[in-house]
Amino acid sequence: MTSTRATAPAVEFISASKTYGTVRALDGLTVSLHPGETVALLGPNGAGKSTTLDLLLGLRNPDPGGRVRLFGTTPRQAVTGGRVGAMLQSGGLMEGVRVRELVELACALHPRGYPAEQVLADARITELADRMVGKLSGGQEQRVRFALATAGDSDLIVLDEPTTGMDVTARRAFWSAMRAQAAQGRTVLFATHYLEEADEVADRVLVLHRGRLLADGSAARIKAMAGVRRVGFTLDAVPDGVLEAQLRALPGVAELDLAGATVRLRCTDADATVHALYALGLHPRGLEVTGLGLEEAFVTLTTRAEETGHRVTENKAGTK
Amino acid sequence: MKTLVKLEITRSLRNKKFMFFSVIYPPVLYVIIAGRDTTGNMPGLPVDLKLYYMVAMAAFGAMTAVLMGNSERIAKERETGWVRQLRLTALPGRGYVTAKIASAATVSLPSILLVLLTGATVMDVRLAAWQWGAVALCSWAGSFVFAALGVAIGYLATGDAVRPITMLFYFGLAFTGGLWLPMSSLPDWVRHIGEWMPTYAYTGLGRAVEVGEAPHLADAGLLLGYLVLFAAVAAWLYRKDTRKA
Numbered sequence: 001m002t003s004t005r006a007t008a009p010a011v012e013f014i015s016a017s018k019t020y021g022t023v024r025a026l027d028g029l030t031v032s033l034h035p036g037e038t039v040a041l042l043g044p045n046g047a048g049k050s051t052t053l054d055l056l057l058g059l060r061n062p063d064p065g066g067r068v069r070l071f072g073t074t075p076r077q078a079v080t081g082g083r084v085g086a087m088l089q090s091g092g093l094m095e096g097v098r099v100r101e102l103v104e105l106a107c108a109l110h111p112r113g114y115p116a117e118q119v120l121a122d123a124r125i126t127e128l129a130d131r132m133v134g135k136l137s138g139g140q141e142q143r144v145r146f147a148l149a150t151a152g153d154s155d156l157i158v159l160d161e162p163t164t165g166m167d168v169t170a171r172r173a174f175w176s177a178m179r180a181q182a183a184q185g186r187t188v189l190f191a192t193h194y195l196e197e198a199d200e201v202a203d204r205v206l207v208l209h210r211g212r213l214l215a216d217g218s219a220a221r222i223k224a225m226a227g228v229r230r231v232g233f234t235l236d237a238v239p240d241g242v243l244e245a246q247l248r249a250l251p252g253v254a255e256l257d258l259a260g261a262t263v264r265l266r267c268t269d270a271d272a273t274v275h276a277l278y279a280l281g282l283h284p285r286g287l288e289v290t291g292l293g294l295e296e297a298f299v300t301l302t303t304r305a306e307e308t309g310h311r312v313t314e315n316k317a318g319t320k
Numbered sequence: 321m322k323t324l325v326k327l328e329i330t331r332s333l334r335n336k337k338f339m340f341f342s343v344i345y346p347p348v349l350y351v352i353i354a355g356r357d358t359t360g361n362m363p364g365l366p367v368d369l370k371l372y373y374m375v376a377m378a379a380f381g382a383m384t385a386v387l388m389g390n391s392e393r394i395a396k397e398r399e400t401g402w403v404r405q406l407r408l409t410a411l412p413g414r415g416y417v418t419a420k421i422a423s424a425a426t427v428s429l430p431s432i433l434l435v436l437l438t439g440a441t442v443m444d445v446r447l448a449a450w451q452w453g454a455v456a457l458c459s460w461a462g463s464f465v466f467a468a469l470g471v472a473i474g475y476l477a478t479g480d481a482v483r484p485i486t487m488l489f490y491f492g493l494a495f496t497g498g499l500w501l502p503m504s505s506l507p508d509w510v511r512h513i514g515e516w517m518p519t520y521a522y523t524g525l526g527r528a529v530e531v532g533e534a535p536h537l538a539d540a541g542l543l544l545g546y547l548v549l550f551a552a553v554a555a556w557l558y559r560k561d562t563r564k565a
Contacts, residue, residue: 057408059404059407059408079408079409079410080410080412081410082410084408086408088401088404088405088408090401090404091401091402091404091405091408092397092399092400092401092402092404092405093400093402093405094327094331094397094402095331095400095402096331096334096335097327097330097331101327101330102327104323105323105324105327106409108322108323108324109321109323109324109409109410109411110409110410111410145405148405
């Protein structure tokens, strides 16, 4: 809102669709990313994440009527101008060369390339520099790809499922390297289905489902939108049909699960639920209210989308 | 782009197995086909048989190295997605094609030199110094045409289809262009087609040198035309491929 008009969005999709035959991989995506944001593109397999990144990088063109702009130019212009560094899921590496040589190549090809030693250090792969590319493990390959994506002074870093194949330690090192990139003011967009990553690393989360943008907001916001707090308690007796209906009708209850006298509720507004629960005159024992991770928020969102076929918009999500 | 060319050449030199067979088999084939003890001219040609086959085998060997090497490697690099990753750099499309031709030329040069060396030592071929130089240079420069064709085939086909398609071009070109048998021993209709083949023009450069003439402009022109054609097709397929893949 306060940004000047002179600053073009880092990424801009304007009703961009992509159809392969009869399959609509991306359906009217409209979204803008602002310079400096770290954005997670979240979705299950087949949600349209890779198609979105392909359009973004100019590897494919959107269907007629849609548009994709990077920094106010075409994706191809942005790529050849060195404004984008990208790491593809499907991006193979040149074989028969050493890691250092490959990184040197990436540095040389970038219009504003950094010294190779610095790129190796920043990607935390200095110890791999003399290894042959063909002899790396899956996780190591990913880190080399990251080095290629950060070989020069780019404004936008695009990463497709970057931590696939990494163990926990490597993953931690990777995200610290990525945070360092974001701290330099770069826009970072990464696709993932590791939800905790989106939760931990991203300022903003875009949830894609079946080619449509299902939700857009901070991780906390998405969790709130999905109504992801769980309320659990045990009653004195197994509730009858009437009581069950009453429980179901409590404010903020999204889902009810009964196991004997044990009740589990999934709530959009746990505070209101608990308040009304006592107002019913019940005596719940062992009351627990737990916040859920993004994972469950995500499952809730996608299930809801499948049921209603509607997009969950921010205004519908209620206020806080 | 210079870095890519250098790196592609380094890779070729490191690929010892491919290098070894590409380099070793043309001279061996030369000795087997021409025969150590044969004397006399090619039937219907005023050229010594050993000399004829030396030039033909230098061309054949170079063509093998660049055509096989490029087409298969490029098809593989497309499959692994390296070409796609490269597409996300500022490298222009022609940069990739240039680098591939350069790396192929690295393999074809030693192969040519070894055939000529075999000719001079084992087969007792005698030529003037300028003729040796000219044959080597013509064989090498001409191989660029087939390197470009290799790039194009690498984009045309994928996976299992690459090898048979390469073979089709390879044998077709070698046969019709008179690399195995002299053109004079082929049926008329093959000869008429063959005269327009890049392989015929390719060995034509060497044939002119054999009889002490400068390479004919017509041959050089035809080869240049094919080089432009193959490179253009390769570049076009590269653009088309990255749109899709």
